[in-house]
Amino acid sequence: AVLGLSLVVLTGWSGLVSLGQMGFFALGAAVGAKATSDWGLDLTLALLVSALAGAAVAVVIGLPALRRRGLELAVITLAFALASTSYFLNHRFFDWVPDQSQRIARPALFGRIDIDTPTRFYAYTLAVLAIVILLVRGIRRSRTGRVIVAMRENERAAQSFSVAPVRAKLTAFMLSGAVAGVAGGLFVHMNHAFSLS
Secondary structure (H helix, E strand, O other): OHHHHHHHHHHHHHOOOOOOHHHHHHHHHHHHHHHHHOOOOOHHHHHHHHHHHHHHHHHHHHHHHOOOOOHHHHHHHHHHHHHHHHHHOOOOOOOOOOOOOOOOOOOOEOOOEOOOOHHHHHHHHHHHHHHHHHHHHHHHHOHHHHHHHHHHHOHHHHHHOOOOHHHHHHHHHHHHHHHHHHHHHHHHHHHOOOOOO
């Protein structure tokens, strides 16, 4: 559901077709696993780091990709997703990526609340989903959300109101990447492992 919300932001609001969401998802999973297992961060902080990583990479991919339209944008983002899973997030090429044989533990929330059982982690995931829904809903009702939708509806009319089209599309890309990164961080801790297969 969280990953679906990232597509709502990108494709639903801005009308951009991206096939690279799984790349942002996988990056969020790798960074989230690294944050809890090696850096010793709390799971909630690890999810924030996953969101920041997803947003940063979405901006890097979005800057050149948004100069293209339609199928070209979809193909560029698909190429990113394939390159991510086969090269950039492969432990053989980059040491920082968690090894697939490594078990990713679920640390206690704030050092006190144990969420290592499936039921407790499910409740935590539902709480994160509710927070993401509220944040996305708030962004949609804000000026940022209205600008993104306006760009989808009529780009020239939005430009006549001093809306920068690249900035609006890049904002949608960044928000979508952040939400996908959170989904990846949840997924890797649900499975206790980082796997590309």
